[in-house]
Structures are given as structure tokens and as C-alpha cells.
Amino acid sequence: MTLQAYTRRLGALDQMLTQEKNRLKISPDELREDIKDHLAFLKEQVKTVKKRLLKHIQRHNNLKEQHSLLTTIVGVGDDTAARVLAEIGSLEHFDSARQLAAFAGLTPQEHESGTSVKGKTRLCKIGNRRLRKALYFPALVLLQHCPQAQAFRERLLAAGKCKMQVVGALMHKLIRVIYGVLKSGKPFDPDKLLPAT
Numbered sequence: 001m002t003l004q005a006y007t008r009r010l011g012a013l014d015q016m017l018t019q020e021k022n023r024l025k026i027s028p029d030e031l032r033e034d035i036k037d038h039l040a041f042l043k044e045q046v047k048t049v050k051k052r053l054l055k056h057i058q059r060h061n062n063l064k065e066q067h068s069l070l071t072t073i074v075g076v077g078d079d080t081a082a083r084v085l086a087e088i089g090s091l092e093h094f095d096s097a098r099q100l101a102a103f104a105g106l107t108p109q110e111h112e113s114g115t116s117v118k119g120k121t122r123l124c125k126i127g128n129r130r131l132r133k134a135l136y137f138p139a140l141v142l143l144q145h146c147p148q149a150q151a152f153r154e155r156l157l158a159a160g161k162c163k164m165q166v167v168g169a170l171m172h173k174l175i176r177v178i179y180g181v182l183k184s185g186k187p188f189d190p191d192k193l194l195p196a197t
Helices: 002-026 029-059 061-070 078-088 097-104 129-145 147-158 163-184
Strands: none
Touching (some): 029 078, 061 078, 061 163, 078 097, 097 163, 129 163
């Protein structure tokens, strides 16, 4: 799939940039200019691939529409929308939001030891790690800028959940929102994030 090839190339370039930035901090003076040149080259490559990626999305009406819908979700920008679409592929592969959450490895899992000792609930993490990674920062932005997400956080904290469990639960909710937006063809409605009980 071309979209996935673009997003995975961007992921590889991001990783190379991080490695070179770290290398720059510890390299002797004799190598610093060479590393700086490589960093400049990698940054240009990122710009070029992003432009091609967006052109690819614009050329395909279905992708363009889905990309546009996803960017109505608070915290989901162009890059995240492209990465999510690339990893999901066709929504027709999933019969429900729960199936998509399981595919991403975002379903809660009880931790058990033996037959009686239970630990904290945590994310399954058996799934598409790239999709999970793509949702982490958008979940934090959603938490910061969406009152409904903040109310959700407060409810979980009051129930004794730790901060990372809250972020995991919000990522789970975000993948369900993504499914709902793509399935319905309607823009994000924050009131559906935390329906009145």
C-alpha cells in the first residue's frame, strides 16, 4: 500500500533524525559538521516525503475524505491522520470499534498471577504498535484541549487509576472515536466522547 510506504518511510526518517541528534551531542568536533550536514539532508527528505504523501492523499477521493474527517478530531493533525489511515487500511476489515481497538492493542487486559492474585488492568499491547504510537500524543492533546476528555480523566482518577492508565484509556477511546467518525462519515462530536449518563 503506497500510503503505508510513505508513512513508514517518514517514521524511519524520524528515527534517523533522532539518532543523528543524539550522536551530535557526543561526537568529537571533527565529526560535528558532517553530522549537521546529514541532519540537514534528513530534514529535507522529511519535507519531500510529507509533500508527496499529502499529494497522494489529495489524488484519492476516499483517502482525502477520510483524512479530512480524522483531522476534525481534537489532537489529530495531518501526520497522525495519514499514519492512522495507513495502518488501518480498509475499515471494512473491522466489524466494530472494539475490533479496531484490539487490532491496535488498546483493549484492557486483566493481569493475573495464578488463580487468585490480580494486578492492575493494563493495555493488551498485542497489536499494531505503529498505530498505538500514532495515538499517544494526540491523546495527550485531546486531554489538554477537550473538556469532555478532561471529565473522563477526572472520573478515572477518582476511580483510582494512575496517570498512564488514564492516557491508555483515552487512547482506547480515541481509536473508538476514529472508528465512529470513519464509519459514520461525520465530523468529530466531542459530546459523543463522554455521553451523559
